[in-house]
Amino acid sequence: MGRVLLLVLALWGTGSAVAATDETKLDPSKIQTASVSTFVTDLKSGETLFQKNADIVMPIASITKLMTAMVVLDADLSLKEKITFDKTDKERIYNGYSRIRMESQLSRGEAIHIALMSSENLASAALADNYPGGYSAFVEAMNAKAKSLGMTDTRFVDSSGLSPKNVSTAADISKMVKAAYDYPEIRKYSTTPVHTAYFKKPRYKLGYTNTNALARGKKWNVELSKTGYLDIAGYCLAMVTSIDGNKLLMVMLDAYGKLTPVGDAGRIKRWIQTGNSGKISDSAKHYQRTKLAELTQ
Numbered sequence: 001m002g003r004v005l006l007l008v009l010a011l012w013g014t015g016s017a018v019a020a021t022d023e024t025k026l027d028p029s030k031i032q033t034a035s036v037s038t039f040v041t042d043l044k045s046g047e048t049l050f051q052k053n054a055d056i057v058m059p060i061a062s063i064t065k066l067m068t069a070m071v072v073l074d075a076d077l078s079l080k081e082k083i084t085f086d087k088t089d090k091e092r093i094y095n096g097y098s099r100i101r102m103e104s105q106l107s108r109g110e111a112i113h114i115a116l117m118s119s120e121n122l123a124s125a126a127l128a129d130n131y132p133g134g135y136s137a138f139v140e141a142m143n144a145k146a147k148s149l150g151m152t153d154t155r156f157v158d159s160s161g162l163s164p165k166n167v168s169t170a171a172d173i174s175k176m177v178k179a180a181y182d183y184p185e186i187r188k189y190s191t192t193p194v195h196t197a198y199f200k201k202p203r204y205k206l207g208y209t210n211t212n213a214l215a216r217g218k219k220w221n222v223e224l225s226k227t228g229y230l231d232i233a234g235y236c237l238a239m240v241t242s243i244d245g246n247k248l249l250m251v252m253l254d255a256y257g258k259l260t261p262v263g264d265a266g267r268i269k270r271w272i273q274t275g276n277s278g279k280i281s282d283s284a285k286h287y288q289r290t291k292l293a294e295l296t297q
Contacts, residue, residue, distance in 0.1 A: 028050055030271060031277040032278070033264040033267055034257075034267075034284035034288070035235075035252035035253055035254060035261055035264050036058070036254035037052060037253040038050065038053070038253075039051045039052075041248070041249045042247070043178065043247040043249045044247055054251075056295050056296065057167050057168065058169070058253055059165075060228060060233060061166070062121075063176075063227075063253075064124075066176055066190075066226050067142050067145060068115065068124050068128065068142070069115065069186050069190075070145060070179065070183060071138060071141045072127050075131060077130075077131075079112070082200065085105075085122055085126050086103060087102065089125040090122065093121040093122055093124075098122035100122050101199070101202070104200065106198075110197050112127065114197055114208050116190040117215075117225075118209060118211055119227060119228070120208070121162060128158075135159075142159070149179050150172075152172070154167065154169070154172045154173075155168075164233065170252075176238075177224065177226075177249055181223070181240055181249075187223055190215075191215045191223065192215075194209050194216070212237065212239065214262055221243075222239055223242060223247065224238075224239055225238075234254035234255050234256060235255045235256070235258055236253045237262065237265065241265070241269075243273070244273065256283070256284065256287040
């Protein structure tokens with residue numbers, strides 16, 4: 001029957017006569033994505049459905065925070081314990097902007113929550129600074145965890161992803177996302193559409209919105225999500241979503257436009273359901289060629 005048909009059967013089951021008899025459903029020549037690197041796998045079967053430039057090492061921006069969350073949760077620290085945001089944390093994010101007030105406090109669980117759903121960099125820094133052994137021990141734990149997951153082309157130097165030296169590949173990130181999916185807190189925190197965090201000393205509250213438009217909306221069943229952006233990394237998205245009852249893991253790295261990874265998710269879904277993703281723009285093709293030349297020189 002051929003590998004393509006077997007993949008179709010794995011995704012759709014034998015209940016659909018149309019899907020089971022159409023050998024072109026998952027033809028990789030019928031899918032185009034605008035992100036420089038793409039990796040799509042069936043989470044249950046482990047089958048790789050599509051990959052493009054998936055082994056090229058590149059900056060991953062705030063996709064990093066999935067590893068940050070796993071390292072904190074692995075340490076079995078109290079999620080109710082209050083952690084304090086201070087000047088050192090601010091320096092860890094290169095004195096970047098944050099709405100969080102210096103010397104205020106938030107529970108560790110809430111810090112993970114806003115780091116994942118809204119990519120709050122100061123929360124990521126504070127989580128690492130409040131780790132046993134401090135920040136350097138935390139980064140060491142991040143790299144040790146990556147090694148244990150078989151992420152051979154991955155390196156972390158900070159907990160937020162603001163450093164362009166945090167690098168990985170789409171194939172490696174798929175391993176990280178698969179591991180992160182086993183943490184109920186990460187699934188819950190990363191997919192919350194909106195959330196209010198209540199701080200102490202002084203008392204105030206801040207509203208947060210999920211950075212993934214698909215997680216905010218009601219049309220997609222997003223079960224894990226993390227976005228990322230740096231000038232050098234472009235727009236990135238890693239997520240697990242359920243399509244027609246099947247859990248798909250998608251990784252899109254380095255897209256030019258803010259909504260391009262979301263558009264790629266739509267193209268992947270269309271390819272799965274119809275056999276053809278549709279085309280990408282000429283400008284997206286030009287961006288890919290330019291970035292690939294930079295990354296592979």
